[in-house]
Amino acid sequence: MIDGLLIGLSTVLTLNNLALVLLGCLVGTIIGMLPGLGPISAIALMIPITYGFDPASGMILLAGVYYGAIFGGSTSSILINAPGVAGTVATSFDGYPLARQGQAGKALAVAAYASFAGGTFAAIILLIAAPYLAQLSLAFQSADYFIMMLLGLSLVAAFSNQGEYLKAILMTFAGLMIGTVGTDLSAGVQRFTFGRMDLIDGVSFLTLAMATFALAEAFLMVLKPSEGQQERSPKYRDLSLSRSEVKQIVPTIGRSSTLGFLVGTLPGAGATIASFLAYGMERNLVGNKPVPFGKGNLAGLAAPEAANNAACTGSFVPLLTLGIPGSGTTAVLLGALIAYGVQPGPRLFLDSPDVFWAVIVSMYVGNVFLLILNLPLIPQLAKLLTVPRHYLIPSIMFFSVMGVYLVSFNSFDIVMMIVIAGFAVGLRLLAFPMAPLLLGFILGGMLEDNLRRALALSDGSWSFLWQRELTSVLFALLCISLAVPLMRGFFGWMQQRKAVAAEK
């Protein structure tokens, strides 16, 4: 391993390759900030530029773009509540309220520190244990994925206030139902398209996320001008964290990085589930101290950020060691590697050790560069929120609409976005949460695919839930995760009844 590390360091730490990491991070951050252009688009856009490079340099540049794009996505989530990619949705839950409270600089700084820590932790684990983790990730089957998706859905409790669990569940069902619109690829059948060509591909994640978050938020800022006003805190550019704040986020980052990395190594799971799981886990562990979750809790911001960056690194495990792309982004990277004439798989670190180790080392170097690059930029980015609201609101709307249009070039998507935003504004005014809707939408498709496969493998029997040890353990975790909020609600209700009886 030491030899490999030295090969990686000698490849990456040349002036040329360091410049490429820096360029990758910069370009990735800028592209990632635009809704609709997430890491996949950013890498795809950069691949043609890398054709003239040697494979190691090409991969170093693309790894920089990947991390930059993830951080760029978090920036737009925090500043204008516009999560351009699914992996940064959970970041907006506490990041955006913090920015609204005049602490945009602090929110962006926590995101940067958490991303850095998550990425660094994951790069070190990848360095030590990549081949072993690859074997572990292969042990996961459809049944396990199905339970993991259910575990993700059970986290709706994390997005609801006390006594509002039912509202969150209803919104999750709404998301699951929206997710079924379009063509069922396994059966080749159209569902709920009403004969419209525009609906054959279903509702895209971006359309739904922009409509329910960014566009709905912009409309609410217009409808309630007093609440739409950002707090004019003189500290909006301040990046410093107090000792107690550091103490609060350090354990969160440790737990979320571990969880994120492990989830990231599973093919198909990726940064989105990792960020939601980490957010839910922290809400259950930390509770609402010192600020409630969803109202600007620093742990609520650090958890998804650390987890999604760690998961991004984790997704390289199956790619580099087995040649299996664990996510859409690593699938594009696999294509790039093959185009360079490198075949990823178990023999990669024997046949092309420079590429294998250079990618791993460049991940760490990329994280360092991202931190160095972004910390000075944060005060400038935070300034965005001081733009007068008559300029800011239409610009947010333009930004959201343009993001959706850039993906499909179909104006029907914009009309659909406006209609969904109308519903979302109505529901938010009636105090219904939107996050569970998006969670249901994201996980619905994967839930269906994995259940279909699991049932096919077990000849239509539901015994797959308890036949294997791994599935049984996950199933037990699911039961606990479902029971805890119910028990908590029941005991809260009992206490309330006792208090009322005592008053009488």
Next chain:
Amino acid sequence: MSKLRQIVTNQRLVGFLFLLLSGLYVHFTEQIYLDFWSEAEVFNARTMPYLFGYGAMICASLLIVVPSRPFDWTALLQLKYLPALCLAVLLLFYALAIDYLGFVVTSTTFLGLGFIALGQRQKLKAFGVALTLSLVFYFGLSALDIYLSPGEWWFDD
């Protein structure tokens, strides 16, 4: 009146709407086309929609039935609907016009009128900022090799 406020709560209203919507969803699930061999399968294209639809119906019914806190409907009357409506119309204009008028013209019109709708008094300044922003995005995206149509209206073959 207060009795009515206690009965018609936000929770019950949304619960009722979702009950109707999920009922319709289940109705349309029955119309999903299945091959004759798929109908007998344990899992087919209708399975998950049925589960989701019935799940939503149960949940919506529970929302209607369980006790809920009274909701302050008067707060909804104090919202600023006019500028929000203007922006919604402008967004619809954007959706309908972008293919015909092109990215720059549509974006400039949307942004300029949007700024004015939200209180920018200097019209020239509003359109100046709007045009600058549109051009920055147009040239920025063109530099990334992302094609943006200049508009069928101006460049019709």
